[in-house]
Amino acid sequence: xxxxxxxxxxxxxxxxxxxxxxxxxSGLLPRTLLADWNxxxxxxxxxxxxxxxxxxxxxxxxxxxxxxxAPEIAENGAVVPVKVETTLAAESITIxxxxxxxxxxxxxxxxxxxxxxxxxxxKMGKTGDVVAVVKSGGKxxxxxxxxxxxxxxxxx
Amino acid sequence: MADSMKVRATAKDGMxxxxxxxxxxxxxxxxxxxxxxxxxxxxxxxxxxxxxxxKSALTGQLSGGVSKNPYLYFQLPAKAGDTxxxxxxxxxxxxxxxxxxxx
Numbered sequence: 001x002x003x004x005x006x007x008x009x010x011x012x013x014x015x016x017x018x019x020x021x022x023x024x025x026s027g028l029l030p031r032t033l034l035a036d037w038n039x040x041x042x043x044x045x046x047x048x049x050x051x052x053x054x055x056x057x058x059x060x061x062x063x064x065x066x067x068x069x070a071p072e073i074a075e076n077g078a079v080v081p082v083k084v085e086t087t088l089a090a091e092s093i094t095i096x097x098x099x100x101x102x103x104x105x106x107x108x109x110x111x112x113x114x115x116x117x118x119x120x121x122x123k124m125g126k127t128g129d130v131v132a133v134v135k136s137g138g139k140x141x142x143x144x145x146x147x148x149x150x151x152x153x154x155x156x
Numbered sequence: 157m158a159d160s161m162k163v164r165a166t167a168k169d170g171m172x173x174x175x176x177x178x179x180x181x182x183x184x185x186x187x188x189x190x191x192x193x194x195x196x197x198x199x200x201x202x203x204x205x206x207x208x209x210x211k212s213a214l215t216g217q218l219s220g221g222v223s224k225n226p227y228l229y230f231q232l233p234a235k236a237g238d239t240x241x242x243x244x245x246x247x248x249x250x251x252x253x254x255x256x257x258x259x
Contacts, residue, residue: 118230121226122223
């Protein structure tokens with residue numbers, strides 16, 4: 001019985017901690033994590049829809065001021081290193097893989113003074129482009145890099 | 157989810173190079189268990205934030221398309237001695253937060 005009671009208490013505790021309102025109220029969670037993950041944009045199956053949902057538009061202008069660095073050939077699609085750099089005054093950097101089941105991979109909103117730079121590792125289901133979209137001055141600029149994937153990293 | 161993150165922040169040329177490694181399955185939810193044939197439940201980090209001395213420097217939204225055990229690298233406005241906070245939240249409500257000094 002004792003064990004069971006402890007378990008109840010523990011469950012109640014974790015439920016309370018899991019409730020964002022409580023966490024915010026007690027200052028456990030930084031203000032910037034608002035649980036406002038863009039469900040529609042990340043649920044989109046097409047890149048255009050994802051961009052529209054996330055950034056409010058999908059008219060892209062190719063820009064030489066953005067550099068996307070990724071390997072020519074990725075032997076393992078589960079881990080593809082991607083680096084995006086831009087000299088534009090970037091408000092946000094978004095990385096997409098249009099051939100993935102979920103094209104939208106990640107999007108970063110840059111605060112004041114943060115450099116137009118983002119580097120991470122992504123999954124790619126099959127050969128295709130890695131697209132970087134930079135929002136600057138209310139407009140969307142893009143650059144891409146084709147990556148050949150020999151073993152896909154989505155599904156299985 | 158304590159100790160899920162390794163963070164290194166190094167001051168360089170007026171900015172800080174911030175490298176983060178997070179231990180997380182980043183399961184997108186479209187895979188099947190090869191033995192049982194059952195769907196594997198999605199479990200991935202959805203949001204991440206970086207703050208320098210309490211001021212937001214960068215926020216990110218992620219999908220399951222980010223590799224398992226995510227690695228992230230940014231250049232943020234910070235100098236040696238500043239405090240960098242990194243926090244994440246996943247689709248199951250799990251979260252973690254860490255404060256590290258900029259070196």
